[in-house]
Amino acid sequence: MKQRVITGLLAGVLYLALLWIGSFPFAFLAAAIAVISYIELAVMNKMSATSPEVLLGAVAVLFIVCSALFSPSVLGPVWPRLVTLLALLLVLFNVMTKNRFSFAHSAYLFLSVFYIGIPFHLLVRVRMESLALILFIQILIWTTDSGAYFIGRRLGRHKLAPYISPNKTQEGSAGAVIAALAAAFVFQWIIGQPLFDSWMQLLGAALLISIFGQVGDLVESAIKRFYGVKDSGKILPGHGGLLDRFDSLIFVLPLLYVLGFIA
Structure with missing residues (x-):
């Protein structure tokens, strides 16, 4: 219990301090939390955190969260292309790994990217507003x-x-x-x-x-x-x-x- 309380206090103070500061410091914290959460999801499904396919998803999560720092008009037109590219690259790994990384894995990571990335994108955007x-x-x-x-x-x-x-x-x-x-x-x-x-x-x-x-x-x-x-x-x-x-x-x-x- 003591360890739990100490960890909670330290993490809470850091989170609230950067939340108060906002802007880039908080965006980077939110992006780090999002990437780690995404990797936790991948590891739950017995995927290696350092595998190329998981790292590709991590980059996508990082991009989604940090894109909140820019006006929607800047990145809006490229979103459909980026989402399509991510889907194609993830299923391409099915061939590259001879189905060690299966279509089910591709679908799992694709959903995980947006299940994690979108909420933390919104977290940064609402904080900015x-x-x-x-x-x-x-x-x-x-x-x-x-x-x-x-x-x-x-x-x-x-x-x-x-x-x-x-x-x-x-x-x-x-x-x-x-x-x-x-x-x-x-x-x-x-x-x-x-x-x-x-x-x-x-x-x-x-x-x-x-x-x-x-x-x-x-x-x-x-x-x-x-x-x-x-x-x-x-x-x-x-x-x-x-x-x-x-x-x-x-x-x-x-x-x-x-x-x-x-x-």
Whole structure:
């Protein structure tokens, strides 16, 4: 527990410090987290982190995240070509490796590139537009995690998804949503300036972040259970991998984008 607390504090301070600074320092941190998370996904599927096909995907993730630093008009026209090129190169490895690297592996890495790259692209882009908004999202995710853990330990009786994540409870999940809603209203009261056009939008955003943050956690748990691993990695002593720490954010940011809460 001591190691877990120390690791969490040090990593949290570094993350929040660079989040506050924003710009290139935070973009580079987000890109590093994204690349490591992508590699963790690849390694889960028994792929070598240093294989050419995995490294190709890592370069693609790095590009997707760092492209948030530029205007969409600069890179917009080339995106379809780059996506097509990535797909062709990944399936080309099927031939080059005599099917040691199969079409299923190609599809896995192709999806992993965008499953990881898009959320961290959005993370950098939202930070560039509004520090308050990205803090709101991040704090609600952390509040949801803490609420689910502490309320679940104290009041949890009914399992939420026993075949995927046996420790999660329905009571913890409900308590996490209530905690996140309270945090949303407190955060809005503290900053004063409205984050959304109405209180109803604020409530809707908070509900989405808390509920689907938990869904993102379950999605990663399902992936780990399928591949028979406890943690996505070992980079954070006492916490596991970076994918374990950012699974909720990975799911929430694209959903907020699709529904128009972030641009």
